[in-house]
Amino acid sequence: xxxxxxxxxxxxxxxxxxxxxxxxxxxxxxxxxxxxxxxxxxxxxxxxxxxxxxxxxxxxxxxxxxxxxxxxxxxxxxxxxxxxxxxxxxxxxxxxxxxxxxxxxxxxxxxxxxxxxxxxxxxxxxxxxxxxxxxxxxxxxxxxxxxxxxxxxxxxxxxxxxxxxxxxxxxxxxxxxxxxxxxxxxxxxxxxxxxxxxxxxxxxxxxxxxxxxxxxxxxxxxxxxxxxxxxxxxxxxxxxxxxxxxxxxxxxxxxxx
Numbered sequence: 266x267x268x269x270x271x272x273x274x275x276x277x278x279x280x281x282x283x284x285x286x287x288x289x290x291x292x293x294x295x296x297x298x299x300x301x302x303x304x305x306x307x308x309x310x311x312x313x314x315x316x317x318x319x320x321x322x323x324x325x326x327x328x329x330x331x332x333x334x335x336x337x338x339x340x341x342x343x344x345x346x347x348x349x350x351x352x353x354x355x356x357x358x359x360x361x362x363x364x365x366x367x368x369x370x371x372x373x374x375x376x377x378x379x380x381x382x383x384x385x386x387x388x389x390x391x392x393x394x395x396x397x398x399x400x401x402x403x404x405x406x407x408x409x410x411x412x413x414x415x416x417x418x419x420x421x422x423x424x425x426x427x428x429x430x431x432x433x434x435x436x437x438x439x440x441x442x443x444x445x446x447x448x449x450x451x452x453x454x455x456x457x458x459x460x461x462x463x464x465x466x467x468x469x470x471x472x473x474x475x476x477x478x479x480x481x482x483x484x485x486x487x488x489x490x491x492x493x494x495x496x497x498x499x500x501x502x503x504x505x506x507x508x509x510x511x512x513x514x515x516x517x518x519x520x521x522x
């Protein structure tokens with residue numbers, strides 16, 4: 266089983282797009298188990314295949330902090346047919362990634378924090394007015410929340426001209442990051458998929474729901490699609506990213522309970 270996800274994990278386990286690219290290169294393996302279940306383990310719940318706990322490619326045991334998460338992972342294994350398709354198992358891929366970075370939570374959080382210096386929400390279109398208004402409608406409420414609730418006041422820029430952000434603002438937002446590996450990993454996935462650590466943080470804090478965050482992350486893309494038509498390749502990549510985004514949202518929601 267370990268080799269099944271070896272290519273999927275790679276050297277950058279929390280990069281969902283890289284995980285998908287690697288998964289496409291992995292030959293599908295035949296299903297080698299009859300039953301998938303869960304069992305109590307130190308720190309939470311393990312997923313078992315025919316009674317044996319699953320492990321990451323490097324041999325680390327996968328332990329979910331909530332029963333519901335482990336049940337959802339087990340459901341992915343139960344849903345497999347004669348062959349196993351890692352692309353249909355986003356929660357399993359996520360769980361493998363978390364296990365691999367469990368002892369590097371601060372490094373993962375720091376990687377998320379880097380986006381606070383170049384966040385999607387900071388760079389605005391100068392025209393047309395309708396696009397400017399649409400960006401403002403989706404992005405300004407998140408920035409207003411960051412300023413009022415977090416004390417994080419960021420600087421906006423028109424176009425792609427870099428705007429250096431105040432270190433105080435970055436640290437104020439960074440201080441709200443969670444400390445547990447699963448939440449930090451989910452925050453990382455949402456951030457890399459949306460290009461915005463602020464959107465990811467707003468999602469975790471309940472300031473924006475998943476649909477609002479996904480729409481906010483694709484304002485410009487949707488605008489171009491309305492004007493020039495939807496590119497099928499772009500749409501396919503977006504659909505693949507949505508699978509991993511939904512998995513990360515599932516984790517964040519489960520950990521709120």
